[in-house]
Amino acid sequence: MSELETLREAAVEELADLWRDLDNARRFAVNGEWSMQCDWLEERIKRLTPLVGPTPWEEIQISLLERGIYQRIHADLGIDVAVDMERVAKVRESIARRGSVRP
Known part of the structure; x- marks a missing residue:
């Protein structure tokens, strides 16, 4: 693997980590939002995304998808991301059935 490929892979991983960090930061915000x-x-997400492309929505925390945060950030960048909200709703239903709902 070349140094450029290694750097790109690291940036893709960092971007996915930033989305997780954003979800956690939102949950622990004083107003909860x-x-x-x-x-x-x-x-930071907006700086990396144009360089490596969007993190696939399937790897994004469900609350960021449900609230449209993932979609809004990409729209701000002029990047079209299609999220299957029907599938997101099914995942939420599955989580609710297991009794571990966290908005």
């Missing part, structure tokens, strides 16, 4: 840390993470 958004914080300055969320703003900072969003800016």
Whole structure:
């Protein structure tokens, strides 16, 4: 693997980690929705995404999809992402049936 391929792979992994971090930051925000840390993470996501492409929606935390945060951030970048919200709803239903719902 070339150094460029290794760097790209690291950036793709970092981007996926930033989405997880954004979900956690949102959950722990004082108002439960958004914080300055969320703003900072969003800016980092916006810096990396054009370089490596969007993280597949299937790898994104369900609450970010349900609230349209993933979609909004990409729209801000002019990147079209199609999320199968029917599939997202089925995953949420499955989680609810298991009794581990976390909005």
